Amino acid sequence: xSLEEVRNYINHIRREMMGKPLxxxxxxxxPLEQFAKWMEEAVNAQILDPYAMCLSTVxxxxxxxxxxxxxxxxxxxxxxxxxxxxxxxxxxxxxxPYVSLNFHWSELDRQIRIEGPIKKVSTETSDKxxxxxxxxxxxxxWASAQSSIVSSPDQLQKSVEKLHEQFGEGDIPRPAxxxxxxxxxERIEFWQGRPSRLHDRFVxxxxxxxxxxxxxxx
Numbered sequence: 001x002s003l004e005e006v007r008n009y010i011n012h013i014r015r016e017m018m019g020k021p022l023x024x025x026x027x028x029x030x031p032l033e034q035f036a037k038w039m040e041e042a043v044n045a046q047i048l049d050p051y052a053m054c055l056s057t058v059x060x061x062x063x064x065x066x067x068x069x070x071x072x073x074x075x076x077x078x079x080x081x082x083x084x085x086x087x088x089x090x091x092x093x094x095x096x097p098y099v100s101l102n103f104h105w106s107e108l109d110r111q112i113r114i115e116g117p118i119k120k121v122s123t124e125t126s127d128k129x130x131x132x133x134x135x136x137x138x139x140x141x142w143a144s145a146q147s148s149i150v151s152s153p154d155q156l157q158k159s160v161e162k163l164h165e166q167f168g169e170g171d172i173p174r175p176a177x178x179x180x181x182x183x184x185x186e187r188i189e190f191w192q193g194r195p196s197r198l199h200d201r202f203v204x205x206x207x208x209x210x211x212x213x214x215x216x217x218x
Contacts, residue, residue, distance in 0.1 A: 017193030019109035022200035109193030126179035
């Protein structure tokens, strides 16, 4: 398919959304409880990787970037994921510790948008999760200088082989450059797709220890 054919396709294709209506009465007063309900429905709908979320960061120059990461835990009412602290996302978080997350479940015509400050989790939390990872994933975290340029096609494989020799069958400690972050939400929006693009949107905004909810225009 040529670029022109792609353009024609995306400008003519239309998918009517038929999601069930979402009203204030359907929603929990606590957005994290509401998130749990929607996540359960996504899991029960057998959506592939319902815990996959788009993480958007902004660097020191104000330039945004986005990528998909896996949500792995909840800590202090925040959303936890793990990564290489020296990766592009880690560098951007260090420069601007405020991010957004987006869970998108097209099968349910739903998305959840989350915004808030981000910080590293404790070393104990990172150590605990690290110990639960498959051995090959732990080797991979050591082998990959995430986001850096690969000098040769076999560079990564050679690094993996060297690490297997180094660690043998012994313990693989967590590298200092790898661990978790927790996003502490200040704004959470629940979006339900509806026919004619008249989508239902409700946003929770944190004020102190409480949450205020408002309906937004589609």
